[in-house]
Structures are given as structure tokens and as C-alpha cells.
Amino acid sequence: MSGATSDESATTATSDETETRTALNRVVLYAVLVGMAVFYLIPIETGLMTAITDPGTYTGSTPYLPPLEPLVPGTGSFSLEPFGNAFDGLSRGLVNSVILVVPATILSGLLGSMAAYGLTNVDWRGQVGIYALFIAGIFIPYQAVLVPLTQFWYNVVPLRTMFVALTGIPFVQEYHWKLVALIITHTAYGIPICTLLFRAHYKKLSSEMIEAARLDGASVSTIYRRIVLPLSIPMFAVVFIYQFTQVWNDLLFALTIVQFGEASVVTQELVGIGVSQSGTNFPLRMAAAMLAAFPTLIVYILFGDKFAEGVTA
Amino acid sequence: MAELTLDTVTKVFNDGDSNEIVAVDGVDIDIDDGEFLVLVGPSGCGKSTTLRMIAGLETVTDGEIRLGNRLINNTPPADRNIAMVFQSYALYPHMTVRENMRFGLEESTDMADDEMTSIVEETAAMMGIEDLLDRKPSELSGGQQQRVALGRAIVRDPEAFLMDEPLSNLDAKLRATMRTELQRIQEDLSVTTVYVTHDQTEAMTMGDRIAVLNDGVLQQVGTPLECYHTPNNRFVAGFIGEPSMNFFDVTLSDDALTGERFSYPLPGDVRSSLGDATEFTLGVRPEDIEFHATKSSVGEHDFECVVDVVEPVGESNNIYLRFADDDGPDPDTFIVTISGMRNVSSGDRVVATIPPDAIHLFDDRDGRAVKNRSLSEVDAVAPT
Structure with missing residues (x-):
């Protein structure tokens, strides 16, 4: 015991x-x-x-403490004015960025998905060579194309003159030609990486399922529209988040193609906001930065669960 | 519904470096209207490639495929009016069962909406899946998915069904049920069917005829019992039948076949039919060997053996025997099938009789059958 x-x-x-x-x-x-x-x-x-x-x-307050001036001295007083001013200052840039980012994201995603489908699930000669060209596109550095890009959009393609004719349409302004140029540039630059992402997904689709659809009488384009596209929604979430962030945050192409003026996007406007000869308005700059980062945050929240599905798929 | 003809169909794959792989080599098969043909063979024998050529998923290198006298070599799969059932079922995962079954009708016909609905519902009722119509494939069991895949093929009302090992992903019990059900459906619809399998039970039980393929070459086309009892060559003899036929390498000398451990005297009529060949393979089915626990007089076709291993299957026992004088560590054995009610144990000394009318002889030079078992006592299944 x-x-x-x-x-x-x-x-x-x-x-x-x-x-x-x-x-x-x-x-x-x-x-x-x-x-x-x-x-x-x-x-x-x-x-x-x-x-x-x-x-x-x-000035002189501790930046990481909340502004509680009357209660806690030396912290600054509370105000929503910086946000108001930032919104006023960025509104044109925000509108231009939305005009740019929505079509650029959708187009590069859609075209990338179509390219990946054509290179993966449809059988034809020489697709590996074409795919290699797509992959090479990922590695072309931005800096290498800046001068050719300017030449292309300002001297080679008469997009500006073509746009004069369109200004009769409501909401279309002459300066929008720069945004269209930017949309096309971002789309072209985004297609290779989108193709790579979609191809990885499409390789995992059952080839028997695609063959079954062919025997069911579906054409190549019908198979894409009715079978492949609905099955790529999680991947679209991944690509949309990635491309949206890329295009929204880009400054280099915007500086090269838009340069300055009415077509400036939010990243360009952000550079100058709150800076003057009398000094830097830090609350305004911070509010503007928050505002500029907000849309990407929204996109992450909206597509978050599909994103997780796409990454783990 | 139509007859399907394969005329010296050949498929050569090029793997880039001018290496040519002949997957299917001059296959000739005529499949009658409404016939159920089973294409059987080991993995990599070209049976799936043959099926895919009929479906139009692979190009035909040489030869002709005709469906109802219409040459379809270069017809795109969509225009062949053929439905295929895949091993993985290949259902569209984002569509409900109803949408899966409608898809083919929507894409290949210009049928009215309510007509499609009624066809889908009729077929679903026939397949016993009418309760599943609004579910997604991921919510179904393997057997249910199999039924949906079959239903999807049936609604198309095609001229021919192609099935690529459709039952191999099911468990044994369900496979047996689906086997009979598939046969019943095929009989009801009487649609020409080509069924690919490596499972010789499916081949034996389901087909009107079997086509045995090996290395891309057609070995034999015939009814299951023809292939079983009168195989064209050694490959068919060994492939059809479970457990497999026993084979012994023998040499013909005088009037007897001499093997490593035995000598087998041949009856005069058999001897005279063998011609000038001397090297043979002697084949005998496990159930054709007579098995005696004891025998007073040992005849010329009786052999003294020792039981090596007993495999009880239930209704029968598979007995592995070795010749009495073969007592090495790794003896050559052959199989005898006896009734499950007979009690035999390892180490027993027994006598096995190989009846002369049950033996098959294959010429070693080309594997061709020079003598098949006599069918005098089974004339009901005599070849047609």
C-alpha cells in the first residue's frame, strides 16, 4: 500500500x-x-x-502618445482637421488612382488568367517558348524601361490626339489619356506575374475534367468561361490583392508617364503634401499617408478569406 | 447508336529527341452496334491511348477509326457524339449535379430548357440520384459521384460510351454492385460501349467480347470464355484467369514433353499436330489439375507432389504444390484449385493429375498456342 x-x-x-x-x-x-x-x-x-x-x-509633443492636451500637458490637442485637409489635398489624386487601379488590376488579372489557361490547359506547339518569354517579362527592371516608356507614350503613340476626340463623352477629360497610358503600362507589366500565379493554379486542375468538357461539346473559350474561370476565383483574390497593392503604391511609372498636372495619382500628391517653406506639417502628412494606405487595407479585408484559400490551394 | 471500327490504328508518341514510342500498333477491332467490348491489358499496354483516340483526345498516327461508317479520325471530340466516363469521374466541382448533367446538353444541343430539365430528371431517376440533383460533387460519396458521372454520359444519348477504368476508385463491394448495374444499364440502352480495365474479373464478367492488348499489340478479340479456354498465345493464357494458368518450360523428345522435374507423355494425335518445334511451354489451368490425397496406382500423367502453401479463399482453396523431389529452399510451385470443403495442410504428400485434354501448348519461338484444351465436355460454350 x-x-x-x-x-x-x-x-x-x-x-x-x-x-x-x-x-x-x-x-x-x-x-x-x-x-x-x-x-x-x-x-x-x-x-x-x-x-x-x-x-x-x-511641435514639442511626444508623437506616440494620444493628443490629450487639456488633461495631459505636452501631448498636443486633439483635432480631425489634418484628415479633413489631407482629404481635400489628396482628393484629385485619389480619384485618379481609383481610375487607374481598378481597370489595371482587373485587366492584368483577366489577361494573365487567359494567358495561363492558353499556355497550360490548351495543347499547341511551342507553348514552352512563349511561356519562357512571359517569365522573362517578370525580370525586366522598371528602371530599364523608363526612357523608352516616355518616348513610347509621348512620341510614338498619338494617344493624346486620339483622346481629344473623346472629350465629348461625359466625365472624360483630355488629361485622362495619361491615365490610360498608365493603365496599359501597368497591365502589361502585371501580366507576366499574373500568368505565373494562374499557371501554378491551372496545372493542378484535373486534365480529365477539361477533357470531359471537351467531349461534352464545349469549345476552348467555353471551357474557360464556364469551367476554368469559376474555379479560379480564389486565385483571382490573390492576384487582385497583389496587383492592386502594386499599382496603387507605384510612384515610378506615374512620375514617368503622368509627370505632373491634373492626372497626378495619389502617390505623386502625397510627395508634396504638407511641405512648405515654413516647415513640415507632420499631422497633415501622417493623415495623408493613412488616407493613401486605406484602400489597400480595404482590399485585403474584402478579399482576405478568398486570398487565404488561394494561397493554400 | 452505331458500330465502331478500328482499322489498323496506330499511335506513335514523339518525345522530342526523335525518340519514337509506339503506344498502339495496328489495332483492328470491329465493335458491333450495341456491343459491350472490354479492352483489357496490363498497365502501359496502350488500352487507354486507344480509348483516347476513339474519343478524339489523342490524334491517330495511322489507320482509321469509323463510327457508323463515318470516318472520325480528324473530327473534334465535341462533334463525335461520344460520351466518356473517366476514372476520376471528372465532375465539374463548382456545379451542382443537375448542372453537371445539363452541361453537355447545353453545349452540344440546342434543346429547349424544359426538355433538358426533363431529360436530366429522367436519367437521374433511372440512376437513383434524383435526391442529389442540387448537391455539389464534393458533398457526394465516391459511389454517388460515379453514378453522376455515368448519368452525365447517359443524358447525352451518345452513339458510343467510352469508359476508362470507371470502377477502380470504388471499394470492392460497391465495385461488384456497380459492375452489374453498369451491365444492366448498357443492356437497357444498348449503346455501343468500349470499357477499359486492367481488372480481369471486370473483363470476364462484363464484356460481350474482350480485346486483350499487350505492348500496343492486339493479342486476341473474343468472348470471355474463348479467351479463357482457347487463348491465342501465352500472354492471353497467363493474363486471363485468376489464379493464373500454370506454365512449365518443356522440351519435346520422342513422344513426351520433358520438364525440369517431370516427363509428360503426349497422346499420339497431339504429338502429330506439333510439327517441327521442340521447345514449348506447357500450360494448365489450376482448376483442371486433378488432385488426389492418395492414389494407389500412379499413372503416366500423375505426379507425386508435396503441399507447400494452402490459401483458403472460402468456396475454394488455392494449393501451391511442389514436385516431391524438389526439396530445395526455394522450390518451383504450381497452383491447384480444389473445393473449399477439402481439408489439406502444408507438407501433405499428394498426387496431382494433369489430364491430357486440359493442357495447352505454346510454341516458345513466338508464344503462339499450338494446342488448346479440348472443349469436348463443355460444348455449350464452344467458340462460335
């Missing part, structure tokens, strides 16, 4: 030890996780706090 009892207590002691060790592991794990979260979130938090501080009271 006594032997059994001591055995039992020994077991309890060991399980106690194990429990303590797991608890300690958990504490360390959570400490590290919280530390990482703080580390990554501090810049955003600081930006947000700065953005809601009254510019007049900003």
Missing part, C-alpha cells in the same frame, strides 16, 4: 513539473508575441496619433 502511495506522489510531482514547464513556455511565447506585435504596430500607432493632433500644438 505504502509503495503504491509513494508511486502516486512521484507521478503527481512529475506532472506538476511538466505543468510548470508548459506554463513557463506559454509565458515566454506570449511575451515574445506581444513584443513583436508592439514592435510592428508602434509606427502605425505613432502615425495615427500624429494624424489626429492639432498641427498648431504638435
